[in-house]
Amino acid sequence: MAIDLLVDLNEEQRRAVTAPLGANLVLAGPGSGKTRVLTARVAYLVREHGISPRSILAVTFTNKAAREMVERLRRILGSEVAELTMGTFHSVCTRILRREARHVGIPETFVIYDQNDQLEVLRAVLKELNLDPRRYSPLALASAISRAKSEMLGPSDIARSSYWEEIVARAYQRYQELLGQADALDFDDLLIYTLRLFRDHEAVASRYRARYRHILVDEFQDTNLPQYELIRLLAWPDGDLFAVGDEDQSIYRWRGADYRNLVRLRECFPDLRTYLLETNYRSTHTIVEASAAVIARNRGRVPKKLRAVVSGGEPVQVRKAGSPEEEAEFVVGEIRRLVEQEGFQLGDFAVMYRMNAQSRALEEAFVRHGMPYRLVGGTRFYQRREVKDVLAYLRLLLGEGDWLSFERVANVPARGIGEATLQKLRQLSADASLGPLTLLRKVTADPAAREALGSRMLRPLERFLGVWDQILSRLPSLTVAEAIDAVLNDFGYAVHLHQGGPEAEERLQNIAELRAVAAEHFSDRGATALAAFLDEVALVADIDELEDRVEAPVLLTLHMAKGLEFPVVFIVGLQEGILPHSRSLDDPEQLAEERRLFYVGMTRAQRKLYLLYSGRGRAWQEGGYAEPSRFLRDLPVEVVSTTERASPRRRRHGELQAQPLSAQPLAPEASFFPGELVTHPHFGRGTVVEVKPAGRADLELVVAFDEVGIKRLLASLARLQKI
Ligand code: ATP
Ligand code: MG
Numbered sequence: 133m134a135i136d137l138l139v140d141l142n143e144e145q146r147r148a149v150t151a152p153l154g155a156n157l158v159l160a161g162p163g164s165g166k167t168r169v170l171t172a173r174v175a176y177l178v179r180e181h182g183i184s185p186r187s188i189l190a191v192t193f194t195n196k197a198a199r200e201m202v203e204r205l206r207r208i209l210g211s212e213v214a215e216l217t218m219g220t221f222h223s224v225c226t227r228i229l230r231r232e233a234r235h236v237g238i239p240e241t242f243v244i245y246d247q248n249d250q251l252e253v254l255r256a257v258l259k260e261l262n263l264d265p266r267r268y269s270p271l272a273l274a275s276a277i278s279r280a281k282s283e284m285l286g287p288s289d290i291a292r293s294s295y296w297e298e299i300v301a302r303a304y305q306r307y308q309e310l311l312g313q314a315d316a317l318d319f320d321d322l323l324i325y326t327l328r329l330f331r332d333h334e335a336v337a338s339r340y341r342a343r344y345r346h347i348l349v350d351e352f353q354d355t356n357l358p359q360y361e362l363i364r365l366l367a368w369p370d371g372d373l374f375a376v377g378d379e380d381q382s383i384y385r386w387r388g389a390d391y392r393n394l395v396r397l398r399e400c401f402p403d404l405r406t407y408l409l410e411t412n413y414r415s416t417h418t419i420v421e422a423s424a425a426v427i428a429r430n431r432g433r434v435p436k437k438l439r440a441v442v443s444g445g446e447p448v449q450v451r452k453a454g455s456p457e458e459e460a461e462f463v464v465g466e467i468r469r470l471v472e473q474e475g476f477q478l479g480d481f482a483v484m485y486r487m488n489a490q491s492r493a494l495e496e497a498f499v500r501h502g503m504p505y506r507l508v509g510g511t512r513f514y515q516r517r518e519v520k521d522v523l524a525y526l527r528l529l530l531g532e533g534d535w536l537s538f539e540r541v542a543n544v545p546a547r548g549i550g551e552a553t554l555q556k557l558r559q560l561s562a563d564a565s566l567g568p569l570t571l572l573r574k575v576t577a578d579p580a581a582r583e584a585l586g587s588r589m590l591r592p593l594e595r596f597l598g599v600w601d602q603i604l605s606r607l608p609s610l611t612v613a614e615a616i617d618a619v620l621n622d623f624g625y626a627v628h629l630h631q632g633g634p635e636a637e638e639r640l641q642n643i644a645e646l647r648a649v650a651a652e653h654f655s656d657r658g659a660t661a662l663a664a665f666l667d668e669v670a671l672v673a674d675i676d677e678l679e680d681r682v683e684a685p686v687l688l689t690l691h692m693a694k695g696l697e698f699p700v701v702f703i704v705g706l707q708e709g710i711l712p713h714s715r716s717l718d719d720p721e722q723l724a725e726e727r728r729l730f731y732v733g734m735t736r737a738q739r740k741l742y743l744l745y746s747g748r749g750r751a752w753q754e755g756g757y758a759e760p761s762r763f764l765r766d767l768p769v770e771v772v773s774t775t776e777r778a779s780p781r782r783r784r785h786g787e788l789q790a791q792p793l794s795a796q797p798l799a800p801e802a803s804f805f806p807g808e809l810v811t812h813p814h815f816g817r818g819t820v821v822e823v824k825p826a827g828r829a830d831l832e833l834v835v836a837f838d839e840v841g842i843k844r845l846l847a848s849l850a851r852l853q854k855i
Contacts, residue, residue: 137795141165141172148407150171151374155182155367155401157352158206158376161438162412162423162735166376167695170350171201173374174216175208185215189344189366193351195220195676197695221359222319223327223671228340229317230663235333236325238315239590241663243527244670245316245439248515250274252536257306261299268299276300277307282318282356282388284327311780313565314534342368351695352377352397356388357589364400373401380436383596383691383729385721410437414697416445419741422771423734429766430724431661442831446740447773450764453746454489454844459704460497462744462846467503467685470700470740476502480699481685483731486711490704491687498685500814508688509796512673518629518639519646523669528600529607530662531569535561538568545628548592556585571596599623610659612650612665616643690733701737703730706745708759730763743767803831804847809855817855 140148144449145165148158149603152578161167175189177183192198198218206213217224233240240780245253254270261420277300278292287305292298311318317325330337347367349355349476352375355363367373375397382391398404411422424438463483472478483494489511498505513519521544524537535558542549560581561571575581575596586591601617611619620626620643629639654665674690684699690711705711711730716722734741808820818837831847845852 138172138176139690141169141587142411142463144407144409145169145172148409150180150518151405151407154398155374155404156375156407157397157404158374158409159378159436160376160407160409161412161436162381162411162732163420163697164409164438165411165413166378166409167197167201167350167410170326170374170376171204172349174201174205175350177372178209178212182850183346185209185212186217187216187343187345188348189224189346190347190631191221191224191350191363192218192537193220193354193695194224195671196671197350198223214793220673221355221670222322223667225362226667226671228326229322229329230667231335232329232336233325234723235557236329238317238325241530241532241659242315242317243537244322244667245311245314245318245536248276248520249316249536250318253307253310254303254630255632257303257310257476260306263303268303273300273303273307273369273627275464276318276592278318279388280304281324282358284298284324284361284644290847306427314536315532315567316536320358322364323556327358327361327365330362338855339675341371344371346372346374348374349670350376350500350686352384353379353391353394354384354389354694355393356384356390357393357499360390360393360396380430380433380728381694381732381735382548382723383694384730385725397503397660406438410439412438412440413442414738415440416442416733417801418445418447418771419734419737422448422741422767425735425768425771425832426727426763426766430727431720442765448734448767448771449740449742451742451744451766452760452774453744455746456705457497458719459744459746460493460846463494463704463742464497464501464503465744465846466702467700468501476700477683478685479683480697481703482692482698482736483685483687483694483704484736485704486713486729488689489817491712494687494704496622497657504682504684506682506684506694508675508686508830513642513645514713516642518637519642522616522625522643522646523666524610524661525623525625526615526666528568529603529619530659530666531604532567535568540744541623542596545624547596547624548588549596553585553589553593569597569600572600592612607662611657612654612662613647615662616647616650619772686718690729693736694735697736699738700740700742701733702742702744703733704744706730706743706761706764708761710762728764803832804852804854810835811855812837812843812845812852815843818843 140150140162143148145168148156148169157821158166158169170190174188175187177290178185182645190201192197192201198220202213202216202218203438217227218226229238229242230240233242251270251274254273258265258268258270258273268563274410280286280300287301287308290297290301290512292301315681318524332389333764344366347363349363356379358771363373363375377391377394379394381393382389385842402407415423420438420440426435428435451459467476467478470481471478485491485494491507491509496505502755514523520543524540527533527537528541539554543552556573557568557575562573563569566574572593575585576590576597582590586688598620603615603622606618607615626640630642631638632639634695650665653668655666690703703711709717712723712726715725743764745764747758780815804820804821804823806820808815810820811817812835815837815841820835820837824832833845833847834842835845835852
C-alpha cells in the first residue's frame, strides 16, 4: 500500500510525494531522498489516484537506476509494475521509435551505433575526405558532432568560422549520410528522431501525450536540450510532471547538459510548484558539512540548507602519498584494515577518480594484494571482440543488416572474402546505395556483375549468401539463443573461436555468457525478439554492468558515481591539473563544474570519506602536476584529519610542511628508527632511512630495500617486521 510507503518519509518528503497533479519540481541537495520521493510518487499515483501504470513514464539517469526503482515498486504494486514505462531517455526513445520510425523515414528495424561504431564510420569519413586521422582525431570529431546534436544543430547549422569547424561540418554531413545508408542511429539520433517525430506528426505526438499523462524525471539538472524539449512536448501545457534535481550536481555540461533547464521549466510552466528537502539521510554530519563548504565556493548558486540526520561522524581523512602507486597501496591497505578491524564488507567501498587512466595504479594494487574489485568502464563486456562479432552477425540476421556489421564479419572466420572483394562491393553499393543483403542477391544474380567480380570473388560470396538466406528463412521460429547457435554453427564462428589460441576458452565463455543472457530474458521467437535483444545490448551503459551480486570494492570515475551511495568512499588524485582537470583551469564555468564533480563524489559517502593526493604526478601527465587540489583548501579545519597540513602561504610557494595534527604516542611495536633492519612481505629485506610522524598515530617510513630500492611506506600498513 502507498500508505506504507508514506510512513518511511519525513514531512517535507511526504508533502512532495502527495503534491497535486500538475507541474512539480523537487529541488534538493544530495542524499535528501529525491530518488526515494520520486519512487514513492509513482506508487502514490497508482494507489491513491487510481492512475493506470500504463500512463506513467519515469525517466532515470541509468538503466540500473530504473531496474532498482522497478524492484522497489514491485513490492508495492506487484505485477502491475510491468505496465510502467521506466528507463533512460535513450531506452524510452528507442521503444517509441521501434513502433513509429517509419513516420520519420527510417525502418523500424534500424540499428543503433555505439561509440565504437561511430568511430569506425568517422575513420571511413576521414579517409574519404582525404584527412589524416592522426591530425583530426575521430574521437574529437565524434564529440563535436554529438555536441552539435545536443544543441540540435544539423551539419548546415555549424558555424564555419575556423578550419576545424569546416572539417566538423563536412565530416558531420558525410557521417549522417553513411548512417542513413546503414539505417543506423547513434545515441543522440535516438533523441533527435523522437523529437522530430513528435514535432512533425501532431497525430503521433497527441497519441503519446494522451498515453503518458504522468511524467517523472530524476536527475533533471543533467538533461540536455533535446531531452528537455521531449519532456516539454509531452507534458505541456497541462500534463502531470514531477521532476527532481539539484543544480549543484550538474556534471554533464560537456555532453550538452544544461542545468538552466530548471529555470526553463519555470518559464514554461508558470504554475510550477517547487518543493525543498533539507534533511540528508545518507551521510554523517561531518561529511555533509565538509561537502557543503566545498560547494559553497561556487558563485551564483542558490544556497541550500542541508541537515544531516546522522550526527557527528569521523573526520574526513586527507592523505598525501608519494605517488599514485602509494595512493593505491594506501587504499587497499585501508580497505583491508577496515574489513578486518571495523567489520566492513568488501562491497562497502568505492574508489573514485577523475579519469579512466587513473584506474591502472589502483587495479595493479588490488591485483598485487589479491583483493577482488569491480571496475566500471574499461573494456566492457559488450565491447569484447567476440561479443561484437556475434552481435554483428545477429544484426545481419535482422533482415538487411548494415555495412559496418557486414564488413566486420564477412571474413570472420576466413572464407575468402578479402579486402579486394569488399572494396568492389563498396563501389557497387555506393552507386546503388543498397544494403549488403540486397546487393549480394543482386550481384550474384546479375550476369554483368558476375563477370565483373570473377569466379574467385564470386564463389565465397555465394556460399556466404547461401548460409545467410538459409538462417533467415528459419528466423521466425528461432529464439534469440537459437539465433546465436546458428551464428556459431552455421556461419562457423564456433570453430573459428576454438582455433583462437590461448584466449579461446575465455572468448567461448563470453559467448556462453551472452547466450545465457539471451536465453534468460528473451524467450520469444523471430525478428522482433532479436531486435529487442539488440536494443537492450546497445543501450547498456558502463554503470549498468555493475554486478550487485559480487562483494568487492568498486572502481569508477566521478562522473559515473551519480546517484549512488557507499559506506566508504576514497577519492584519489586530488591534484591541480587532475581535479580540477587541466582543461578547466582557465575557464571559470568549467572550473565550477569540476567543483560540482568533486562535490558529487564527496556526497556519495555514508560513513567515511578519504581524500588522497600525491606529491608526484601521473606518468602520462606533462610536467607531473603535484600541487594539492585547490578544492582541498576549502575543507573546514574542524572536520578534517590530515597527515600533513600546510599554511596557505607556504602552499602558494609550492612548499608543503609536515606537521601532524596531534602527536599521540605511538605503540612501541609500531615505532621505527633510522638504521633499523626490517623485512617486508613483498619487498624483502631493507634498512629504515627516515622516520616522520604521519597523522594521529602513524609513521611515514623511508626504507631502502636490498632488492627494490627506496620505498615510502606507512608504518601501520606496510606489515614490516623488525629483524
Ligand atoms: P542524490 O542527489 O545523490 O541522487 P537523493 O536526493 O536522490 O540523492 P536518495 O538516494 O533518494 O537521495 O536517498 C539517500 C539515502 O537516504 C537513501 O539510502 C535513502 O534510502 C535514504 N532515505 C531517504 N529518505 C529517507 C527517510 N525519510 N528515512 C530514512 N531513509 C531515507
Ligand atoms: Mg538520487
